[in-house]
Structures are given as structure tokens and as C-alpha cells.
Amino acid sequence: MLVKSHPLGAAGLLPLRTVSATVASFPQLAAARTPRVEASLRRYVDRLPDGCPEQLREAIAYSLLAPGKRLRPLLALMAAEACGSDSDEAAVPAACAVEMVHCYSLVHDDLPAMDDDDLRRGRPTCHKVYGDGLAILVGDALLTLAFDVLAHDVRPASAAVACCRELARAAGAGQLVGGQADDLAGVDAANDLESLKSIHRRKTGAMFLASLRLGAICAGANEDQHRALEDYGAALGLAFQISDDLLDVEGNEAALGKRVGKDAGRGKLTYPGLLGIEESRQWAVALVDEACTALAGLGQRAASLEALARYVLERDR
Amino acid sequence: MLVKSHPLGAAGLLPLRTVSATVASFPQLAAARTPRVEASLRRYVDRLPDGCPEQLREAIAYSLLAPGKRLRPLLALMAAEACGSDSDEAAVPAACAVEMVHCYSLVHDDLPAMDDDDLRRGRPTCHKVYGDGLAILVGDALLTLAFDVLAHDVRPASAAVACCRELARAAGAGQLVGGQADDLAGVDAANDLESLKSIHRRKTGAMFLASLRLGAICAGANEDQHRALEDYGAALGLAFQISDDLLDVEGNEAALGKRVGKDAGRGKLTYPGLLGIEESRQWAVALVDEACTALAGLGQRAASLEALARYVLERDR
Numbered sequence: 001m002l003v004k005s006h007p008l009g010a011a012g013l014l015p016l017r018t019v020s021a022t023v024a025s026f027p028q029l030a031a032a033r034t035p036r037v038e039a040s041l042r043r044y045v046d047r048l049p050d051g052c053p054e055q056l057r058e059a060i061a062y063s064l065l066a067p068g069k070r071l072r073p074l075l076a077l078m079a080a081e082a083c084g085s086d087s088d089e090a091a092v093p094a095a096c097a098v099e100m101v102h103c104y105s106l107v108h109d110d111l112p113a114m115d116d117d118d119l120r121r122g123r124p125t126c127h128k129v130y131g132d133g134l135a136i137l138v139g140d141a142l143l144t145l146a147f148d149v150l151a152h153d154v155r156p157a158s159a160a161v162a163c164c165r166e167l168a169r170a171a172g173a174g175q176l177v178g179g180q181a182d183d184l185a186g187v188d189a190a191n192d193l194e195s196l197k198s199i200h201r202r203k204t205g206a207m208f209l210a211s212l213r214l215g216a217i218c219a220g221a222n223e224d225q226h227r228a229l230e231d232y233g234a235a236l237g238l239a240f241q242i243s244d245d246l247l248d249v250e251g252n253e254a255a256l257g258k259r260v261g262k263d264a265g266r267g268k269l270t271y272p273g274l275l276g277i278e279e280s281r282q283w284a285v286a287l288v289d290e291a292c293t294a295l296a297g298l299g300q301r302a303a304s305l306e307a308l309a310r311y312v313l314e315r316d317r
Numbered sequence: 318m319l320v321k322s323h324p325l326g327a328a329g330l331l332p333l334r335t336v337s338a339t340v341a342s343f344p345q346l347a348a349a350r351t352p353r354v355e356a357s358l359r360r361y362v363d364r365l366p367d368g369c370p371e372q373l374r375e376a377i378a379y380s381l382l383a384p385g386k387r388l389r390p391l392l393a394l395m396a397a398e399a400c401g402s403d404s405d406e407a408a409v410p411a412a413c414a415v416e417m418v419h420c421y422s423l424v425h426d427d428l429p430a431m432d433d434d435d436l437r438r439g440r441p442t443c444h445k446v447y448g449d450g451l452a453i454l455v456g457d458a459l460l461t462l463a464f465d466v467l468a469h470d471v472r473p474a475s476a477a478v479a480c481c482r483e484l485a486r487a488a489g490a491g492q493l494v495g496g497q498a499d500d501l502a503g504v505d506a507a508n509d510l511e512s513l514k515s516i517h518r519r520k521t522g523a524m525f526l527a528s529l530r531l532g533a534i535c536a537g538a539n540e541d542q543h544r545a546l547e548d549y550g551a552a553l554g555l556a557f558q559i560s561d562d563l564l565d566v567e568g569n570e571a572a573l574g575k576r577v578g579k580d581a582g583r584g585k586l587t588y589p590g591l592l593g594i595e596e597s598r599q600w601a602v603a604l605v606d607e608a609c610t611a612l613a614g615l616g617q618r619a620a621s622l623e624a625l626a627r628y629v630l631e632r633d634r
Binding site: 056151173 | 365366369377420428430448450454456467485486488489498502521
């Protein structure tokens with residue numbers, strides 16, 4: 001099992017990387033789960049209806065099946081486990097749906113009219129390969145497919161509707177799309193921490209939370225479990241974004257698979273830019289501890305979610 | 318009541334515009350229903366969550382609340398009536414959802430990377446006013462909102478899931494998005510009727526059918542009713558597209574609210590271009606008769622759907 005949080009950790013003073021030797025590392029935990037997700041994603045692409053033009057299918061596969069961390073699917077699967085799901089399979093459609101939405105948002109955000117990025121997951125971005133028009137359609141198709149998957153493959157109907165509701169909220173104008181719109185409009189130019197947190201809460205945090213909630217819904221979670229995951233997800237989302245900003249400053253482009261220094265280069269507000277590298281790092285550590293503390297009531301079944309949170313501080317991509 | 322189809326009509330020889338004086342005209346039937354749809358669409362925009370930036374909300378309102386024919390919402394409402402819906406309100410969320418998907422597809426299709434249109438519903442297109450980036454996000458938000466509305470406001474859960482499933486199929490890679498991808502790739506350059514029909518079946522027909530099916534689901538329709546609406550919708554969708562092409566050749570730009578002659582000017586394949594104006598017109602007449610014949614089993618409650626089909630031949634926009 002995972003050792004208890006170091007007492008100093010909660011104050012954000014020390015990084016906590018002490019996972020006991022008897023427990024699998026996060027990369028091992030992930031490796032035990034992602035092949036199922038990859039296989040399902042591939043199956044969804046293979047099963048696109050006949051009316052889907054071959055080039056569109058190819059562009060969807062190019063974007064969706066590119067090597068990714070699959071963090072959101074893992075959150076869904078691990079949340080289902082943490083809530084005592086009795087089936088390993090129940091949350092797989094939800095895991096695929098959140099990855100489809102994440103992937104659609106990357107494809108659209110990378111467009112020249114948005115962030116104008118050339119590199120994603122170590123490959124040329126979708127529009128660089130297939131053109132802007134088809135890239136817009138790839139995003140549209142993936143967003144639609146996410147709801148298709150939930151409506152077809154989550155059981156019972158009440159859980160499927162709840163999943164559609166959560167995903168639509170997290171992906172909608174008030175969250176994912178709204179955060180990107182503010183980002184696009186340069187709202188963070190206000191140069192304050194609250195604007196930055198508000199954009200990230202919507203752009204990253206909301207989909208982290210939705211991933212956890214969808215997993216929990218598929219496991220038939222109770223209210224206490226939902227609440228614990230919400231606290232976990234809120235802290236984790238912010239920690240992840242801070243670590244993303246740190247990687248953008250310090251990271252290795254080859255490992256990341258995308259350009260580094262691009263946010264700073266564009267004059268975009270980042271946590272290290274606002275708080276300094278060291279304070280940002282300490283805050284991320286404190287947030288990860290906060291996330292892990294929130295899991296306490298879920299017991300040993302939440303060990304993989306704890307490992308995932310700790311990994312946020314260690315990752316190089 | 319509507320008079321029976323003229324015997325020659327089925328052969329596509331005569332236009333049928335003979336609606337008896339005791340029945341309201343289609344514009345009257347529409348005017349009795351669209352205010353409810355307009356009010357609901359406006360309410361959905363007003364209720365976008367706090368996280369939605371003001372400019373995004375404004376751009377969504379600009380696109381969604383622009384004066385439109387609201388044909389798809391009318392199909393949903395009238396299908397629910399035809400299937401004996403005991404509540405006038407049950408199908409309104411579904412009617413709004415199909416309009417949101419239609420509107421999103423117009424906003425994205427109008428982008429410079431796609432059809433590059435400047436005029437829509439008599440106004441500058443969304444990207445002309447708000448920029449390409451925000452227009453992409455408006456489309457993304459509307460597509461997501463459609464599923465949000467279905468998942469929140471259609472009852473019971475089994476009907477909500479069925480609606481999400483139908484909408485996702487019609488809007489997905491095999492239908493709406495797939496048809497647009499083929500259109501974008503210039504697949505109709507093959508210059509044959511089958512390619513043209515295949516694109517239109519996916520771009521227009523699928524959402525017509527989905528509108529009818531969503532209305533029918535909200536009314537708790539039985540299988541016979543679903544089948545009748547499917548036959549009606551298939552014929553209607555094709556008739557509508559032919560009449561659209563005819564309007565593009567012969568129509569009045571001011572009435573249409575979009576450019577005329579643009580398809581022919583781009584060398585795009587059209588029905589009049591392929592079959593000639595007169596044969597296209599006759600085919601549309603025959604299809605409308607076919608659509609009305611399919612309604613026979615639904616009885617008098619389907620009178621407004623019949624009036625809608627007849628109107629396709631008379632409209633000037």
C-alpha cells in the first residue's frame with residue numbers, strides 16, 4: 001500500500017515520492033489499464049459507420065490513436081475502482097468518451113485560428129496533415145462520438161443520461177469551451193492569479209472532474225464517494241496545470257511531444273511566470289497532498305488514484 | 318383537412334398546391350409553433366452557466382437566435398403531434414436540440430476553411446463578426462449544448478438516451494460530418510447522381526430524419542409510427558435539397574438571406590445542373606407526394622407534416 005502523506009507535505013514544503021515497494025508504480029498501474037482503453041478506442045474508430053469517408057476515418061484515427069498519456073480515461077477507470085465497481089469493463093465506454101472530448105479539444109485548439117500549434121503528441125498536428133477544414137470536422141466528429149458512445153454503451157439508461165449530462169456540462173460553454181474562449185481572448189492578460197485559475201479550472205479541471213464523475217456514475221457511487229472524488233479532482237486539476245506550466249518552462253520537447261516555452265514566448269500568463277518556479281512547485285506538492293487526503297474515506301481501493309496524483313509531480317511529459 | 322394527393326402527382330407531373338380552405342396554411346401552422354421554440358432557444362442561451370464568457374454568449378445568441386425557418390424544430394414538434402403526443406411541451410427540448418446542431422453545422426460550414434460564406438440568414442456569418450476562432454468555439458458550444466438539453470430536459474431517462482443516440486448518429490462521422498467531409502473533398506466532382514444523393518442524404522436528410530425521430534421518441538411513438546416518419550423524412554429530405562438547389566439557381570438573394578448561384582459558381586454539382594430545372598422540379602413534386610403518402614397511416618394528426626411537405630415546393634427561402 002501507499003504510505004501516508006508526509007506531515008510536512010501538507011504545508012507544501014517537501015515533495016512526496018515515497019510509494020512503498022510492495023505497490024506497483026503509477027506507470028505500472030497505468031500500463032495495466034491503458035491497453036484496454038487503446039483497444040476500445042481503436043474499436044470505436046473501426047466501427048465508424050459506412051457513411052464516414054475514408055480520409056475522415058484516417059484523420060480521426062491519426063488524432064485519437066496517437067500515443068497519449070490517457071490520463072482522463074485512467075481517472076475514469078480508477079474512479080470506478082475506487083467506488084467499488086464490480087466490473088472492470090463498466091467504465092471503459094466512459095473512459096473512451098472523455099478521451100474523445102479531450103482529443104477533439106486538442107485538435108480544435110491547435111488550429112491556426114486558435115493556438116496555432118504544429119506539434120502534438122510528438123507528431124504534426126491534425127490540421128498540418130489533413131488541412132484546417134478536415135481538422136475542424138475531426139473535432140466535430142469526436143465530440144459527437146463521445147455522446148454516441150455514452151448513449152450506446154453505458155448501462156442502465158439512468159447512468160447513461162447522467163454521464164451525458166456531466167460530459168455536456170464539462171465540455172460546454174461554461175467550462176471547456178468557455179475557458180478556451182477566454183484564453184483565446186487573452187483574458188489572462190489581466191495578469192492575476194484568479195483569472196489564470198478560472199481559465200484552467202474550466203479548460204483542464206472540469207474535464208478531470210467529469211472523468212472522475214463518469215467513472216463513479218458507472219460504478220453506481222454514493223454521494224460521499226462523489227464528494228471525495230470532487231475534492232480530489234479539484235486539487236489534482238490545479239496541480240496538473242501547474243506542473244504543465246513547469247514542464248513548459250523546464251521540460252524536454254522530445255519527451256513532451258509538443259513545443260516548450262511556447263506559453264512564455266507568447267506572453268501568456270503561467271504559474272511559474274506569476275509565482276516563480278519554486279513557489280509553483282511547492283504549491284503543486286501541497287495540492288497533490290490535498291488531493292490524496294480527500295481520498296481517505298474511499299480506502300485502499302483508491303490507491304491507484306493516489307499513485308496517479310503523486311505521479312503528476314514526477315512526470316516529464 | 319388536406320385534400321388527397323392528386324392521382325397524377327405521384328408520377329411527378331403536376332405540382333400539388335391544393336390545400337382546402339378550412340385548414341391553416343403552413344406559414345400559419347409554423348407561426349403557431351415557432352414562438353415556443355424561439356422562446357426556449359432564448360432561454361437556453363440566457364441560462365448558459367456563469368463560466369461562459371460574455372462574448373461567447375453573445376456570439377452563440379447571434380448565431381442561434383438569428384431569424385431562421387426552424388424547419389427541423391417544426392419537424393420534431395409536428396412528428397410528436399402526429400404520434401399523438403398528449404403534451405405540447407414534451408418535444409420542445411428535442412426541437413431546440415436539433416436546431417442547435419443545425420446551427421452549429423452552419424457556423425462551422427461557413428468558415429473560410431470550409432465553404433467560406435459571408436452571408437447567412439440575412440446577416441454576416443458568425444466568423445465575419447466574431448473571428449474564426451470564436452466561431453469554431455460557438456459551433457463546439459452549440460453541439461455540446463444540444464446533448465446537454467436532451468440529457469437534462471427529455472423525460473424519462475430511456476427517452477433521453479434514445480434521443481442522444483439518434484442525434485449522435487445523425488450528427489456524427491457517418492452522416493452530417495461525413496457528408497460535409499465528402500463535400501469539402503469535392504467528392505461530387507464524380508458528377509453522378511448517386512454521389513450527390515449520398516452527400517445530401519448525410520448532410521440534410523439525416524438531420525431531417527433525426528428531428529422526426531426525436532419528436533416521435535418524445536411522444537412515445539410505436540414502431541409503425543416510426544416507420545411512417547422514416548419514409549416521410551427520406552422523401553422530404555431529398556425534395557428539400559432539390560428545392561434548395563432550385564432556389565440557388567432561381568431564388569432571390571434578399572429572400573434567401575444567403576448568396577444565390579454560389580454552388581453553380583463553384584462548379585458544385587446540383588440537381589438542376591445534372592437533371593435540368595424542369596426535371597428537378599418534377600422530381601421534387603413526386604417526392605413530396607411520396608412523403609405525404611407515407612403519412613397515411615398516421616391519420617389526421619399528421620396534417621401539419623403534410624402541409625410542411627407541400628410548402629417545400631412553394632417556399633422562396
